[in-house]
Amino acid sequence: SSILAAHTSSKSDSSGVSNSGESSKESSRCSTPVLDADRTDRLRDKMKRRIESGDRWFSLEFFPPRTAPGAVNLISRFDRMGSGGPLFIDVTWHPAGDPGSDKETSSMMIASTAVNYCGLESVLHLTCCNQTKEKITAHLNKAKRLGLKNIMALRGDPIGKDWVEEDGGFNYATDLVKHIRCEFDDYFDICVAGYPTGHPEAESYEDDLRHLKEKVDAGAHFIITQLFFRAETFLKFVKDCRAIGITCPILPGIFPIQGYHSLRQLVKLSKLEVPEEIMQVIEPIKDNDAAIRNYGIQQAVEMCKVLLASGEVPGLHFYTLNREVATMEVLRQLGLWAEDPRRPLPWAVSAHPKRKVEDVRPIFWASRPKSYIYRTQDWDDFPNGRWGNSSSPAFGELTDYYLFYLKSKSPKEALLQMWGEELMNEESVYEVFTNYITSQTNRNGHKVMCLPWNDDPLAPETNLLKDELEKVNRRGVLTINSQPNINGKPSSDPIVGWGPAGGYVFQKAYLEFFTSSENVTALLQVLKKYEPRVNYHIVNVQGRNTTNAHDMQPNAVTWGIFPGREIIQPTVVDPVSFMYWKDEAFALWIEQWAKLYEDESPSRMIIQYIHDNYFLVNLVDNDFPLDSCLWQVIEDMFTLLDSPPETQKD
């Protein structure tokens, strides 16, 4: 039975499963059903696996923004560009810009945001020139604490002309690489820079190659090159690197030309020469931005095709200049932009190493994942498999910082246009909600693109419920979160699918809304008819909580069944965390909406009234194989409200 023998040996070696009771006694069991295998590994391992499988990747470079609104914009860009599936992003480091500080515009905080809030594997640049050992170590410790795992080790530009080497100081990137490996052992993955045409300050191309070899030998894991304009420049460089024994991955730095002036400036800074054939095309169209961008895209695509075809290039690194159109277009044309719009989980994953096992969250934060990540950032353990396995999760406070940092992407003027310069009454508010649902323009001609609880337009999944949602919002059932019931759709479903191939996803119908106390009184009457099919929690801003659910037992409302895995239940309705969410949900009325208006203004008082008097309600229909009964519940509530008073008492 030779076939069998071949099969047997091929698998048994790698399985590591012992056949006796002894050896696995000490082995630490890791049976976490991690959905995305990439989440657990180090960047070098991910690269290794991709190289082995021939699966090409791309990465994206950004620089830190100058202003706080710029930071908000960049984070939105991370989300959009993250959906294309970069293997990692990197954030540059400019010593003059206080890059290691806690300011939301610092390199450190931008990289941390990318990891923690946008779920992106990130590389933080770090320069060492003119820095003390203590300062460098402090930066690295802070990076580690924030969940950063990768450093691009650079010398950086010396400040002033009369810079000379310091004995025992950080004179070259090699010193920094050595320091990182010495102080942090194997913790960080380290990237270093390569210069396809030699470093401008190097004595020679060969001398520069030797320096690169030193950096790699000191412990760097991969190389990203400076930009270049011809594929052969890079390919020769790789060949020369291999010849002197550099074996790690070498990633070409791709710079899609996006404008005449940015090209000139970059070339000047990097002391590169633009090839004649490119200048000849560009000069005649230098005042036509669109033409130059189109040329830049075409030129980058052609060069990348040559690079990829060479077999020497496992991944492409893009200098984005913090813009997205050109890079995305190049990647689309190369077929590297991920076309799978499905979520890895029904919420945004964080790339912080602490959170690698996290796979369940309360549904309440479905539209505010960054807020959830922020409020749980101090947790030591994250629920894995079942909500509440981690002991005593306590949510972080609602601080001003949080309210600033995660505030709406839209400026105040836009919000006023969407939500009304002036509110007349509660119905004006109902209208805002209804317009958000229908995405029709309001009476001032503006589309309502967001609400305080939803910074983005309606999810495709929620769109399935649009007609029903419109109907109830119009009557003052102000919905802020909902999902349809799903009874075993393929995990590949473009609207409700998530997770690995070959699986099935399920949901219980969920509806969460603010509504008046009169409505709640009727609703509670009506809900008696729906016991035990419907679970509810009803709470006002003071925390008066009415529920028919178990005090401590969460209700799984989203789950998936996948080949060869345990069940994943990413979202739950959890009674304990609902009380924390309640504080946040009510606070958003005031912080994001009421404060748009003058103190004591009627508009502000209307929002304040709603905040003070409305209830926050959530409903789960447990009978997921049947059509959701939640719309009927609301319908029954309105019927009861419309009926003569004496019938309301029964």
Next chain:
Amino acid sequence: SSILAAHTSSKSDSSGVSNSGESSKESSRCSTPVLDADRTDRLRDKMKRRIESGDRWFSLEFFPPRTAPGAVNLISRFDRMGSGGPLFIDVTWHPAGDPGSDKETSSMMIASTAVNYCGLESVLHLTCCNQTKEKITAHLNKAKRLGLKNIMALRGDPIGKDWVEEDGGFNYATDLVKHIRCEFDDYFDICVAGYPTGHPEAESYEDDLRHLKEKVDAGAHFIITQLFFRAETFLKFVKDCRAIGITCPILPGIFPIQGYHSLRQLVKLSKLEVPEEIMQVIEPIKDNDAAIRNYGIQQAVEMCKVLLASGEVPGLHFYTLNREVATMEVLRQLGLWAEDPRRPLPWAVSAHPKRKVEDVRPIFWASRPKSYIYRTQDWDDFPNGRWGNSSSPAFGELTDYYLFYLKSKSPKEALLQMWGEELMNEESVYEVFTNYITSQTNRNGHKVMCLPWNDDPLAPETNLLKDELEKVNRRGVLTINSQPNINGKPSSDPIVGWGPAGGYVFQKAYLEFFTSSENVTALLQVLKKYEPRVNYHIVNVQGRNTTNAHDMQPNAVTWGIFPGREIIQPTVVDPVSFMYWKDEAFALWIEQWAKLYEDESPSRMIIQYIHDNYFLVNLVDNDFPLDSCLWQVIEDMFTLLDSPPETQKD
């Protein structure tokens, strides 16, 4: 909104959910989705809840068996009678019989078995007369260690006639109650005996009532009475107890008369008088056992009806004399016998307090739950929610004790009749498996009621697969475990349902079998076509393991979705524990089957050959909404085997 106010206050008080972030910071989260709320509570709490809800219960008394086979029988009886839903059972204590020892016939071990292996809430009797404090404490410590939580505190019969009270010794049950409360605080629930007609040695009925009051005041939680023959005897006793301030539950001891001689003996021992009206019926039929038993059933039913109708009796306690027919019949006629044949979980629950959160197990032990419980008895934590959350579970060794203790219920002669006095070849073995599946008589006229891996006839669920199983066993695919795929049947389904009402249960199709290495060679060829739909593990006795599954990730094969709960996934195919199961599954060939035959006999050598050369295979069809493809896999394997050799290589 008065309706609202009423609702709000009624629930918010009991919820204990805080509305601020602070108070739950320290609170230990308990979000275990325990299926049977009874599993977590103390016996006194269960009684309290049942009394409040008016839900009457019954309990069953057994005495320890004299012989090891008697112990095996009694454990089977626990399983059968446990399915009727007793609130608890109790095991008597006879100082002369070494009741605290480790022998499988001791009171201690029988009670421990009932708790740990049969999942029954159990009360261990303990007598104190002529015992040292140290000995008593040692017994109690041992009981606690074994997972026992309830003690029936008794004085016991003094040994010898010249017994006198010892100063500071255990002269009365009260002393024992005090000692338990003193040494073990509130750990044990304590039961004491009541004598409806007064203790035979008491000075008076009133004096005896005062003693009972002392026992309760010392810390007993409930009372079980000595047997009696008239309902009014008990009802007067309860009234008298209440009158002197005894408020705890008082359970009547019911003795269905089962035979003339056992009645005479019992009456003599307990110094009770049998009422004239009973003797008048019994004397004329004293040689007709059936007639007496029928009378006993009828008499007990009548008396119990009066007791239950009185409103004074929350539960009935039965002196079973280790027999089941009479008591079960009385309970059926009273409507107290649980008619729900569904499993609480798809495996036997243990009542050990350590295991109260356990809700997932490897499917391999589905037919051998006691073995699983035995082999995991030293675990400190049990998987809850997800398999492998508890760190490094190591399975206990296969010891002789284990092989004895959990051996077949059938004696050697019966096994030989079922499995063959003499085996001719491997096909003889196939026939045994096939006869087990079809439950037809074999060529010697005996039904095969069990196999080494299945001590009971085919489960109703497996019966659904009978025709397919017969077909493959006939050809040497020797199945030992299987389940059909289930795509969302109601949890109330009589065959595949389990868990709370209103839920839905699911399964992936599973098939586990032994088969020859030739078959496995073909199977591995065939399985390539079924990637990634089918996961497999294939292993021989040496542990050569071939699999296409992740090394460490379990595959959930049974799960349930219930109102207001997290997902429950009670069974998984776990790669690590499969290696432990493999040892057990192969050992059963030898220990239970081969050893029936003489050393060196052809029959023994046939079993030994299978043991040495066959493979153990498990298959999971991940695509649970579709018809199982596992039969097609086996079919394809046979087709390949039947095809000319050259086509087998493709």
